[in-house]
Amino acid sequence: MITLLTRSIFFIAVLLSVLFFSFNYQHIRIDTNLNDLNPEKIADVGLKSALKTLSQDISHRFVVVVKGNNTDQVGAASQALQRALNALPGLKVISDQTVQQNYLHALSPYRFNLLSDNQRQALEDKSPQLLANDALRKLYQLGDGFRVIPFEQDPLGWFSAYVLSQFDDLDVASDTFSQNRKNVTSFVVSFSEYPQSLDEQESLYQLIKARETAVRNKFHVSVLHSGMFFFAVDSAQSAKADIQLIAVGSIIGILLLMIAIFRSLLPLFLSLSSIAIGISFGVLSSLYVFGSIHILTVVFGASLIGIVVDYSLHYFYHYLSHPQDERIRGRTNTTLFRAMLLSVLTSLIGYGALGLSDLLILKKVALFSCTGLVMAWLSVMVLGPFATRRPIHARQAALRQIIAGCRAVFARHPQRLAVTGLVLACAAGVFLFAGQAETNDDPRRFFHVSPTLLEQEQKVAQLTQIYEAGRYLLIHGQTPAAIFDSLNSMYALLGDESKSLSSVLDWLPAPESQVKNYQLQHALYSEDGVLDIFTTRIGLPKSEFTDLKTAYKEAKGKTLDFTALMKQLPSLPPLWIESENTIYSFALIRKDSDLNKIAAVSRDVDGVQYVNTLANASAALKAQRVTGSQLLLLAYVLIALMLAGYYRKLSTIFLLLIPLTASAITLTAVSLLGQSITVFHIMALFLVLGLGMDYIIFAKEMAAQRETTQQAIMLSAVTSLLSFGLLAFSSMPIVQAFGSTILIGNTINFIAAISLFNEQKKSQERRPHVR
């Protein structure tokens, strides 16, 4: 059944993976990006890439707020904290001064292309004499006439006035100092190098915390922070605790179980080897396909231990259930292979179905689990014969007693049990279809976030956030002109409400506008123009600013594009992204804006789309939940066809009533226990189906050795329930949903499997090695 070639490939693969883990373990990247929970419904590759860039940029920044009773203390504390954070590896404080300097530096060479609305109006309405007078007046005025570049480069002060008005309008500074909250200051910190490993993240988080605490104590101020990084670290901490609980709990449980039953190291070795090989290949395949392994994949993957160990148990029980002479003659090989194959196939269908979801995290779990299962199964099939070379003994007396106890409770009246199950399932069905079960598609409720962190986040948002969270306009077009045209149309249609938007237009005029501005400024720098009049009135020769006039002439036809501006302003959010020959731009919406109007107007402008990320994510997750339910039904139909085809008996389809009943009762139970039904509950039902069918097929296939089979099923169920039961105690709602669904569903599967298959013809079992 397992050919020499398969064995060779298996051993080479194991050897290669051992080498990989020996030399590359430090390069294994554990991903903590929470965006993997957002449904992937974007077909546009360019847009997907643009959104990824935006999301990554947001993830790679955090805001720090310093609050205190005294302005000086707050200022000093902020400066000290900025210095301390800047000194940390991989962190860079974005100072408002740097942003302003970079912005000024980027604009300065293109100053002849830049005009504010008022300046444009003045150039159109006023005579050169009046304009020269205005410039002169400003130069004399108390507190006016400030130049942001050397006077000889901007004697009329037009560029300086433009830049200062931009600084006033733009939120270029991270400092939120204002009259209403003079004791609050904030700044943005970006990651110049994002810590990849969990340890690095945790270490940096502790360093940040230490710096904050030091400043807090020294200056008697309060320090708050907000950013995806902190949520990622918090989630990773929860996930690490879950992983430890599940992995350690499962392994200890399995160790105890295997030693208690077999009292031999060989079966234990096979079980642990299959677990190690399965998990290793799960990790390798994840690294190969996704470049990293997601922390939630590890959490879900840890539960695989309980499934993987089933193959060893099935193998040994198969061995124990057949007489030695049959094994020697190899008669049992076909039966074993068939049972094992069916067993792995049902699990693969269950886990593989997760890959049908649009949630990236479920795809990752599916890949990890399926590759892990295949390799674990293969390891049992290849290594099993080595483990059974020496006689294996099982202590089945205790198991028999437990099963007898279970059967005494459940299997005394199998028909009554079946009818009760069906009645309960019908009642559950009515409960579910009547809409009594509460559902949840809000991704924010998928996580458990520390209350302290959440409180900080809300406080920081109140103090610093001036834009609507998760709502923005997406503008796309083939050329810069198309983007600016769309934005201009949007602004025009919005009228006064356009002040609610913050877009690239606030940073830089469109190339066409720059050309027009340049032409308008001809009035300033032409012969006998405004500059000449100004120069004469001030008492200087006209030749004083010849270089400036030359610079104006040389600037003709040169425009600044947003990509070039962003290169000089790396701290700027990626409001302009070019991908797959398309330009994507984002316009932020200020708080308390008329969102309905903005959304309505966006529908009338080509290339503009109003995006509400939370609503979109919720809608997509709802769609996932509904589609998942439909796919689950499809899986039932496919397995029904497989059963009918395999056994050539239509009545075998009724076997599916077991996982179906388990699923209906489970959903109702978790709902009554206070959980809202999410896409994760639905996806877990695929495993309830897979595992349920695993037991049923095993029970049916090995019907000739009913007692031994029931013991194998019981051990299998115990290990699965141990793993998934531990998941149910996770602090993360999504993991909890997954675990509790499988825990309840699989318990029902198990009860049905050991209680409803007693009418089979009992054959005389021979158990030569059973004591």
Place this chain on the structure above:
Amino acid sequence: MQIARCYQVLLAGLLFLCMAVPSVFANPKGESEIALLTNLFPQNCHFSGQFLQKKNVEGLPIPLHSTGDFFFSCDLGLIWHTQEPFREAILYVNSSNNFRVHEDGSLTPLTGVTRYIMSNVFVKLLKGDTQYFVDEFAIKLADDNTSVELKPESDFMKKGIDSIRFQKNDSDELGITLLVDVTDVTGQVTHVSIDKIRAYQIEGKRGAFEQCEKLYSDNSAWCQVLRSPAHIRR
């Protein structure tokens, strides 16, 4: 943004020193910072004078001279009236109503860059908010023992102002004069000389308004603006 704010602060610093003239005369030898500052604040609520301003702009080979007069009243606000080389007035009323008067008499509300003055420094100054200035500046007698020097202490102020220095002179010919030098971070120096200062003993807003009308009889509308700024807004 902060460059603009700081320059507004610079302007406010100048204005602040103008307001401080009478108190400096009252106590020129204050020893401590607080004492110096307290003495800088107006003790008389209504006064007028003339100013001569010389601005040295970095990169401009010639200095810019301007002259004019001013009137300050605690009850009304400030008129800063430039006469040469062009005519213009700025009317500082309160934190939300301030105007520029153009040569043709038209009024433009001061917005944008001047907002900070209106809302923060200027209002604090008029209210005599000693603590604010103690927080923002280090105030001491300069090395020459005749000038008082203000150095910004906060990083925010340091971005715009290098120093502010003033000196009181008293001569038979010119009477009491105050020289103010403001140096900003770009090296631009503005010298303001204030003289012919005259204090008024006025009771109430009506008295201040009448004094304003006497001083600016040709431009009594300015005084109306100071008295009823909301009316102008409408």
